[in-house]
């Protein structure tokens with residue numbers, strides 16, 4: 622194999638032609654070989670939404686029924702999965718590899734840089750969501766996916782939904798991070814929750830060509846400054862969770878509650894953070910034998926674990942019967 626051919630993208634299209642997987646060749650097993658059955662299993666799609674126009678935002682996604690926190694709003698196969706880093710000369714091959722219906726769906730998606738000549742790359746940059754590293758191909762960088770409907774979800778700095786990629790079923794899903802009413806717009810955040818107002822606006826303008834006027838960005842200046850402080854606190858708590866400091870505070874309920882108050886003040890959803898914090902609080906209240914608080918925080922941990930991982934992580938059982946946990950009343954003197 623010549624050196625040049627090593628840098629040519631390969632393409633996998635399943636028999637039902639439902640998507641295109643572009644991948645870099647690898648000296649070991651090819652990516653479709655590694656992924657095996659998950660690529661050809663028929664994917665169960667779920668749909669509790671409709672796509673319709675939103676003034677000033679193009680189109681957006683709207684819930685067609687009331688959706689509980691943690692529940693699936695949409696599950697979908699991507700129409701295109703590609704490496705995040707594409708070589709300039711490989712981009713044209715992606716378009717020519719697409720079956721016609723995929724090409725039509727792909728080029729119908731929004732392009733926020735319509736005057737540039739790099740249409741395919743710009744549509745990917747406007748819409749792509751992460752699908753992480755691929756097994757056996759980690760040294761070649763992460764991949765991302767473009768979805769026909771999930772990519773219609775607009776941004777909010779205080780979103781009501783979170784996106785999760787599931788490699789086993791080769792699908793992406795949006796789940797509610799709080800209760801969503803029928804008819805409400807479904808929003809995700811294109812950015813991490815701890816980023817402050819000025820930087821959010823700059824990033825959204827540069828990458829997605831819009832000025833965010835979500836409820837948080839529309840706050841009066843003093844309230845917006847307070848929200849920035851809360852986001853800085855969020856970032857501090859996040860660092861301490863990552864460093865394991867938060868867990869070490871486990872027996873100190875007061876310290877945990879102070880941390881939790883900071884989080885609630887941030888009025889944002891950071892799924893990873895809430896999972897860690899709510900789970901820790903649920904365990905603490907179980908140890909203290911305080912049922913109502915144990916159930917409250919176990920429910921929150923369950924909802925956020927569903928959004929973050931697609932399973933309840935064992936929290937549903939704690940919600941149903943906190944007194945059956947092995948730490949129940951272990952700290953009651």
Ligand SMILES: C[S@@+](CC[C@H](N)C(=O)[O-])C[C@H]1O[C@@H](n2cnc3c(N)ncnc32)[C@H](O)[C@@H]1O
Pocket residue numbers: 677678679680681730731733747748772773774775776777829830831832833834835
């Ligand atoms: C991934 S697409 C979302 C779907 C898009 N609205 C459409 O019509 O297909 C991202 C683009 O949607 C628009 N958009 C997303 N969130 C927005 C918001 N909060 N305000 C205004 N425009 C937004 C911007 O044009 C952005 O480049």
